[in-house]
Amino acid sequence: MDQTKRRLYLIQSLLNEDPRTAKFKIPQTQGEQEKMLRALFNTRLAHPITPEFEQIQDAYLTEVLAQKKITTLKDLTPIANNIYLW
DSSP states (O other), rough: OOOOHHHHHHOOOOOHHTTTTTTOOOSHHHHHHHHHHHHHHHOOOOOOOOHHHHHHHHHHHHHHHSSSOOGGGSSSSSEEETTEOO
16 A cells, blocks of 8 residues: 555544544645644544554554654764754
């Protein structure tokens, strides 16, 4: 399953959990879908999820993280003794 399919699965699953959001339409653009998914993640009430959802969410978020440039201390140059500007 690619990222697009994962994102759409996650959005649809979260929309279907709540009758208030079940009729929301999924945006067409990737950026808008990502915003919607983030909003749904952040507003979801705490209750159990299915193992399938958890697996797909983990795969999706792992890929999102892999695409980001993570800055580590070795990437930075100190401006003074043990002081780094990032």
